[in-house]
Amino acid sequence: MRALFNAARTGIAEVRVHKMRSVLSFMAIAVGSVVFIDSFATIVSTYDRLQKQKEVSGIARLKITQDYDQTNSNPDEYTPPPNITYETAMSLKSKLPGLYMVSPEFQNWRNTLEFEGKRVVTTINGVTPEWAKRDFVYKLKGRFLDWQDLENKLRVCVLVRKAVPPPSNELTKTRMKQWNYTAAFDVLVSHNDMLGKTVKIDGVTFTVVGILEELSPSKQPDLIMPQARDYKVLAPATTLAHYGFFDEEYDSLDLNVDAGDENNFEESLKLIENFLKIRFGGDEFFMIDNQMETINEAIDASVKQSLVTISLGMLAFLAGGIGIMNITLATVFARTKEIGIRRAVGATRGDIMLQFIVEAAMLGLIGGVLGSGLGYLWGVPVKELLGMGASPIKPWMPAVSVLIAAFTAFVFALYPAWVAASLKPADALRTE
Amino acid sequence: MSISCSDLSKTYEGGHAGWPALRGVSFEIKPGEFVAVTGPSGCGKSTLLNILGLLDEPSGGRYLLNGRSILEMSDGERSDFRRDELGFIFQSFNLLNRLPAADNVCLPMMYAGIPRAEMHHRAHELLAKVGLKGKEKKTPLELSGGERQRVAIARALANAPKILLADEPTGNLDSASSREIMDALLKLHAEGITVIMVTHDRELAARAQRNLRMKDGRLEE
Numbered sequence: 062m063r064a065l066f067n068a069a070r071t072g073i074a075e076v077r078v079h080k081m082r083s084v085l086s087f088m089a090i091a092v093g094s095v096v097f098i099d100s101f102a103t104i105v106s107t108y109d110r111l112q113k114q115k116e117v118s119g120i121a122r123l124k125i126t127q128d129y130d131q132t133n134s135n136p137d138e139y140t141p142p143p144n145i146t147y148e149t150a151m152s153l154k155s156k157l158p159g160l161y162m163v164s165p166e167f168q169n170w171r172n173t174l175e176f177e178g179k180r181v182v183t184t185i186n187g188v189t190p191e192w193a194k195r196d197f198v199y200k201l202k203g204r205f206l207d208w209q210d211l212e213n214k215l216r217v218c219v220l221v222r223k224a225v226p227p228p229s230n231e232l233t234k235t236r237m238k239q240w241n242y243t244a245a246f247d248v249l250v251s252h253n254d255m256l257g258k259t260v261k262i263d264g265v266t267f268t269v270v271g272i273l274e275e276l277s278p279s280k281q282p283d284l285i286m287p288q289a290r291d292y293k294v295l296a297p298a299t300t301l302a303h304y305g306f307f308d309e310e311y312d313s314l315d316l317n318v319d320a321g322d323e324n325n326f327e328e329s330l331k332l333i334e335n336f337l338k339i340r341f342g343g344d345e346f347f348m349i350d351n352q353m354e355t356i357n358e359a360i361d362a363s364v365k366q367s368l369v370t371i372s373l374g375m376l377a378f379l380a381g382g383i384g385i386m387n388i389t390l391a392t393v394f395a396r397t398k399e400i401g402i403r404r405a406v407g408a409t410r411g412d413i414m415l416q417f418i419v420e421a422a423m424l425g426l427i428g429g430v431l432g433s434g435l436g437y438l439w440g441v442p443v444k445e446l447l448g449m450g451a452s453p454i455k456p457w458m459p460a461v462s463v464l465i466a467a468f469t470a471f472v473f474a475l476y477p478a479w480v481a482a483s484l485k486p487a488d489a490l491r492t493e
Numbered sequence: 494m495s496i497s498c499s500d501l502s503k504t505y506e507g508g509h510a511g512w513p514a515l516r517g518v519s520f521e522i523k524p525g526e527f528v529a530v531t532g533p534s535g536c537g538k539s540t541l542l543n544i545l546g547l548l549d550e551p552s553g554g555r556y557l558l559n560g561r562s563i564l565e566m567s568d569g570e571r572s573d574f575r576r577d578e579l580g581f582i583f584q585s586f587n588l589l590n591r592l593p594a595a596d597n598v599c600l601p602m603m604y605a606g607i608p609r610a611e612m613h614h615r616a617h618e619l620l621a622k623v624g625l626k627g628k629e630k631k632t633p634l635e636l637s638g639g640e641r642q643r644v645a646i647a648r649a650l651a652n653a654p655k656i657l658l659a660d661e662p663t664g665n666l667d668s669a670s671s672r673e674i675m676d677a678l679l680k681l682h683a684e685g686i687t688v689i690m691v692t693h694d695r696e697l698a699a700r701a702q703r704n705l706r707m708k709d710g711r712l713e714e
């Protein structure tokens with residue numbers, strides 16, 4: 062303890078006397094710290110995004126759609142694929158209660174919505190309450206559709222309000238019409254309080270029971286694989302069928318499924334295929350889009366990116382460590398005489414080793430603290446200024462980074478310190 | 494503390510390999526003696542003193558320090574011996590020029606673990622004893638050669654050693670300063686410390702109790 066204290070005192074004196082040399086060596090370590098903190102933050106944010114992905118979108122996702130492309134079948138024997146109906150969805154759900162979500166969905170394009178004399182073009186989606194179980198990245202005002210709406214085929218609907226509605230001035234309006242025919246709808250929903258009021262869609266009167274407000278871009282969950290969502294009007298699938306928005310004879314629904322436990326995904330997939338086979342006499346009529354694979358690929362890519370950054374951090378520390386080693390070695394040679402003098406008056410090999418190690422560890426410590434400060438500045442205010450979004454830097458990151466910096470310096474000082482301690486006192490004293 | 498050497502030899506690795514610096518040196522020094530080692534340049538005086546001071550190891554022969562063979566000592570034990578029982582004075586002073594005189598004197602005490610306050614008190618006492626009162630804060634670069642050598646003597650005395658080893662302590666000093674240093678060493682001898690001094694100066698050597706004359710790595714008598 063006493064020896065450590067003495068070594069620290071000598072070390073501080075040395076660091077102060079050789080300012081330039083000290084600055085250079087702890088800068089090297091500081092760079093390592095900055096990169097390390099950044100990579101820590103990347104890893105943590107990847108983990109956070111993974112959690113969010115699980116929470117918001119789920120992992121074991123798949124989508125069942127009708128498959129028209131039956132290339133392997135003989136044209137004479139071609140049978141058009143059977144339709145997926147609301148009943149199919151309900152039956153799948155009751156046969157396989159383990160599935161977390163079975164959300165049937167149908168989309169109608171170019172509908173006309175009339176509100177207080179204004180007419181806009183929109184799309185309308187027939188859904189069930191299951192729709193809200195996943196990717197519900199909205200703030201709900203009023204209520205969402207419920208099973209009673211479905212059973213009674215009620216004429217109720219929920220409107221989606223854009224976080225950033227398109228500008229409503231005339232020039233952009235005409236220009237926008239060419240590629241965004243629903244822009245007028247977004248403007249209408251943004252500028253009117255329509256909750257509780259009635260609208261006419263293709264002549265059918267609906268009551269607006271809920272408004273889904275899109276979250277502002279900064280509040281939207283940072284997902285590994287965000288779903289493209291472009292909904293305008295949601296209404297009970299049964300109501301839309303009843304009022305002729307689609308015809309179950311000709312139109313097929315899509316089924317968005319979350320199988321629940323991702324570890325049983327393969328099994329769930331088999332059960333679903335089996336269900337389709339039994340119900341329709343074959344599963345070749347349907348396309349099952351395995352989204353879990355895609356999501357997992359995206360997760361893998363994120364994890365790989367984290368590993369790359371952490372290796373960069375390691376590399377930066379390595380470079381810093383080599384810098385410390387180089388400088389400590391140079392110091393040992395420059396101070397050989399001093400080593401001899403200290404040995405002559407009674408310093409042991411251990412005392413000499415400790416002196417150089419403590420000195421290097423101090424450089425590492427200063428570099429780590431400096432680097433952590435810089436890393437924080439870069440990760441939060443600078444990144445925000447550059448519009449890159451602040452890194453999620455937690456208090457333990459700089460702390461760990463400082464420890465690693467000091468430890469790196471310690472490890473790389475071992476060899477030079479050993480060189481110093483191995484000098485024979487007589488030889489060390491003879492140098493000039 | 495007694496010194497007993499028999500048939501000491503030393504051959505340096507590298508350099509003039511195979512040309513021994515010491516070839517069979519035997520002698521004894523009793524506690525409290527003042528011995529001068531003399532001889533022409535290159536005859537092995539410094540080599541002998543380094544071995545006696547545990548700064549270097551002999552290639553052959555036996556060296557008993559207070560009855561113990563130094564070859565049996567660990568590096569730590571040798572360091573402790575240097576720290577507690579031996580004091581060194583060199584021709585080129587060998588002070589740490591960055592540190593003030595007092596801190597130089599403190600160095601051996603620091604390794605002995607003496608508390609700070611006591612250490613500084615003793616350093617000031619020792620510097621006063623060698624006539625450097627008021628110069629405690631000066632660094633060696635701000636002192637004359639004679640003053641530097643007196644700082645070195647104060648440092649050598651820090652842990653109250655029993656043996657003082659001086660390698661041409663007056664080699665870099667004028668005759669007046671040399672005399673002062675010699676007087677100081679004689680005074681320490683009078684206090685009971687064993688003094689072993691290498692010197693070229695016949696006059697100084699004559700003031701020692703005993704002379705060991707060396708030539709080509711051997712003792713002449």
Ligand SMILES: Nc1ncnc2c1ncn2[C@@H]1O[C@H](COP(=O)(O)OP(=O)(O)OP(=O)(O)O)[C@@H](O)[C@H]1O
Pocket residue numbers: 505506507508509513514533534535536537538539540541
């Ligand atoms: N580290 C070394 N490596 C090789 N040879 C050495 C080494 N140190 C001393 N010698 C040789 O050993 C011999 C004795 O050297 P030493 O320094 O003991 O002489 P000295 O009597 O002290 O001389 P001086 O009076 O000039 O100081 C010399 O020939 C010298 O060249």
Ligand SMILES: [Mg+2]
Pocket residue numbers: 538539540660
């Ligand atoms: Mg010599």
